[in-house]
Amino acid sequence: MILAFRLLVLLLLAFVLMPALVAIIAAFEARAIIAFPPQGFSWRWFERALNYEDFRTGFAHSVFVAAIASTLSVIIGSMAAYAMDRYQFRGKATLEALLLAPLAIPHFTIGLGALILAAQLGQSRGWPVVILAHVVLVLPFVLRSLYVSLKNIDPRLEQAALSLGARPGRVIWTVTLPALAPGLAGGWLFAAILSFNEFTASLFVTSQRTQTLPVAMYNYVREYADPSMAAISALYILLTTIVLVIANRFLGLGRILGTEDGRN
């Protein structure tokens, strides 16, 4: 039975991996079509993907948006998570519900709302709207991973510092913040990856001038059928896997995602 279970798990893992592997293999096709089994071997689709203008600007835009949105959400999220974890205040439950709500609301609804709101404010499809939409979307994940980190900090450490005469600001700066550092790094990375990948809401709020990489890729798939998209996917998969392996090595992916509780 154990063997049958292991076989089942292997099959499921193969199902999860298969599309990515197939895309990587297809990227080396020599012809201008996607077909299996591929014929010939060529790097030219990688060359085309790397030189394709929309992918280049899309990549730069995505890096820009992800960097700002994840930094903002970690700053905003850590302050809010700290206040909500340590203080009681009026409206706390409402604030928390509002910040976590985007998890349960379809991204197309959030994208549509951001678009209408921006149009009403005369700010249609500029960078602030794109970045704000991303902050709203990644903040729940940042909060979730920061709560876990905050729970793991012994409150007695802060109390000890307070009783030794440190002022609250100094306690946060010298005790809480250093202890929270791995959680902040994990939350930042998590937010950056999610923002980099965000697609549906971005499709609503970006224009040709502000389109991010996932939007550029979506438009490419709709227009062309050559393996360039497979090539950019292969690069993307490689990059993501490296980042995940590093994140797992240094920060513990299981801890960031909350799939471990340390007792096992």
Add this chain to the structure above:
Amino acid sequence: MRRPFLFWFISPAALVAAGFLLAMAAVLQYAFLAFIPGELQPGGFTLQNFREMMKPLYAGVFFDTVKLCFLTAVLALLAGYPLALALVRARNPYVKSAILIISVTPLFLGEVIRTYAWIIVLGNRGFVNGSLMALGLIDAPIPLLFTRLGVVVALVHVTLPVVVIMLAAAIAHIDRDLERAAAALGARPLRVFWTVTLPLSMPGIIAGLTTGFAWTFSAFATPQLIGGGRVNMVSNLVYSLGFASFNFPFAAALSVAGLVLTAVALAGFRLLLRPLHKVGLT
């Protein structure tokens, strides 16, 4: 305890929350405004958008979406459970890491790349048909792309990582002494799983099912590209109404209805699963 910095700490988050709330209010407001063809500015108050939605064309898409989401959530749960169990119970840290990374990688690839990869897998000259034809098992390609089956398979793949995370979090919290006690009392592994592990993981099952449903409801690129116009979900309808016909009020009304529908479906899940939860003696 005194609350130094409370105001400064929550103000930025409150601003973000307010922005989100305003965006949702804008959708709600637009849902009740009249669409004037050829005009980007909507007209006055009307209920016409919601009346329009009762038409079989739109009601059908809603019905279809709910069916697809439910089917996908259940299949993702069935596929995700063994993965989550293996992830939590793996003793070898390398095996554990490998299962975790493989299970969540799709989440970090985004919907576009995953959907594109499935196009290569399912296409007429794609991986499945190409392999079957090379093996001589079929003579002509089986249509997989632009079919419901193709959409469901790709949606399960998209939804699986979240379900695995939800389930793993719940399974990780099960007290293993309970399983050990059952085993010590003579229960065989399958019985231990069936009478102890599975019932105790019910919160994760509920969370996985509801999140899977909501997550699938949110899918856009997968039904759009794999469905190729033949399988439409609410998300596709909202987008095409907005950007092909600029009928933003109707798109907003569909979004509102979609939200209400998801909320009702999620509440329904919880109610339906509550008796099960009780039978599970948790």
